[in-house]
Amino acid sequence: MIRVSGLTKQYGGRTVVDDVSFALEPGTVTGFLGPNGAGKTTTMRVMTGLVPATSGTATVGDRLYVDLPNPGSVVGTLLDASAVHPGRTGRTHLRLLASAIGVPDSRVDEVLGLVGLTDAARRRVGGYSLGMRQRLGIAGALLADPPVLVFDEPANGLDPEGIRWMRDLLRGHAARGGTVLLSSHLLGEVEHTVDRLLVIGGGRIVADGAVAELLGADGTVVRAADPAALARALQAARFHVQHGSDGALVVAGAEPAAVGEIAATAGLALTDLRPQQRGLEDLFFQLTEAAA
């Protein structure tokens, strides 16, 4: 269990992370979302002891990260995939990590196979593509099969196949009772991977909740051959109608069935009728604008 309480980080007079609190439960994948510079990476670096907090704490199972006897066996971290010595081979890099963490060398070949780098294992990391370095970083984080995974922008440089693989990996990890924190600035990238969203903007948490809860919104989107007539009919039925893009009407607080019935009664032909769903982008801009 990861608990972050009142975490604040200031650089000079600039507050990069502002009173951030959250807890991560075993068995869940939490998406840490925000634009570049929102404070995601700094929060993750403070959580893993790389950057001292100005105030507040981050604990892993009630201990500070730096007080864990063998942190690599508890938290698998992927922060900066390019932070690897370019002169070492992928296998040598992982063997050094394996020694430090205390897992057998045979595990190195296992994780290399797992991330699909077996053929590149004897090549120097300097010649790896960004995607390969990312997979090498993931391999390093998985060495001890740790209960907690903290991944900063893991999808960077991965191809669509790789992103799907990572989604399965993280979902599988949570299904086995693991705890996953995964950051991204590309909202669509994590939508189908995470159970829960932590949205950060300007250093503050602006939303924290289940994906369905944050994205679900009651309302109906409807398109008609004659939108003006439909709008009149709906307003006559005391529904609040907003004009969306491309002639779509957004009817707040209405079930699609009720809207369909009004259209049928008025004899209007519909071309589209569906429940309103907020996209992550919409949600995000709405939340961060509110916070700004």
Added chain:
Amino acid sequence: MTVATETRKAPVMTDVLTLTSPRSDLPVRRTAPSLPLLVGLEIRKSLSTRSGKALAVAATLLGPAAAVIASASSDEDLGSVTGPLSVMGLLTGYLLISLGVLSTAGEWSHRTVQTTYLLVPHRGRVLATKAVAVALIGAALAALSTALTAGVLATMVDGVSWDGAGQAVGVVVAAGAAFAVIGAGVGAALANTPGALTGLYLVLLGVMPVLSNSKPELAEDLDPANAVLHLGMGEQGTQPIVVIAGWVVVSTVAGWVLTHRRAVS
């Protein structure tokens, strides 16, 4: 409007798509790594890069190679081997400084400190093991290099005195360790490989020789190279030892203090 769709096979990366089953059988150490384990790890790190390997080879061979050239080109009577052994040992020491710098500053330059401190968050512990590791590498390479230099002198130079050779070898081995630790300390303090190397060589090879011409007394108190030569050529006394120890202590403390204050970004 019809949209032409092209059927394209997704990039094949079948091995990427396999997920391992949960590993309850994976043996993972739950305790902190022991100091000997970390020292061994740091030695492997230093010698697992091309620059590290190249430096190790150069540090081993520079002294003997210079001894071959000097012996072949000079007819002067050497008198004692302690002089050439000390000078060649000093050359080795200069190269071992780079090895020390790479072990600490190199990690910051390549940002591998991130992984290092993620796995061993206690920075003092990491620095201590790095100091021990480079000291061991430095002593071992200095010993090997001096043995080769001694072999060159024994085969190529006639009628030379071997009195005091034992002390010279001991001094050179200790200096190898000390210079590597000095490099590691300065590297940790500056966290920048080119900066640390330029700064150190500028001081040792630029400032110190100028100083020994203009203010010889001050140079005696500051120059670790002079100290090595004095000790290697049989001088007794504590002052040269104090000079070298001073360099080791000051650079190590500076590295320790600055490393603890630095955020890993």
